[in-house]
Amino acid sequence: MTGTARTRGRRWLRIRGRILERDPICMRCASADQVRESVIVDHIIPLAQGGxxxxxxxxxxxxxxxxxxxxxxxxxxxxxxFGADGLPADGEWS
Known part of the structure; x- marks a missing residue:
């Protein structure tokens, strides 16, 4: 699978700044009635998948x-x- 080329440098910094200004609160948290600061710009459709x-x-x-x-x-x-004995550390077997 071939992805889309990533924007880099000053151009990306400008895009990133606009998105974080537009979405100061995490979009996913906001949909769950939580408030957390947005700090990462996420690709909804990843570049690796054609976004x-x-x-x-x-x-x-x-x-x-x-x-x-x-x-x-x-x-x-x-x-x-897993523990040093090779068994699951949480004691659960699956």
Whole structure:
């Protein structure tokens, strides 16, 4: 899969500034009636999946929401922790 080229440098800094000014509160938190500051500009459709740097494809998110959205979009899941004995650290077997 070929993605879209990422905008960099001063041009990206200008775009980023406009988005964070437009979305000062995390858009995902706001939809859940929570208030957290937007600190990351997120691509709604990731560049790797054909998204663009167009402002309609960008939104402000807090770090926690950005991390969660990225994991969802790319199919990552949390790994279970294992102890030195090789057994699950939480004591659960699956």
């Amino acid at each position: 663009t740097d167009d402002e309609s494809n960008l939104r402000g998110l807090c770090t926690a929401c950005h991390d969660a959205v990225t994991r969802e979009q790319f199919g990552y899941r949390e790994r279970k922790a």
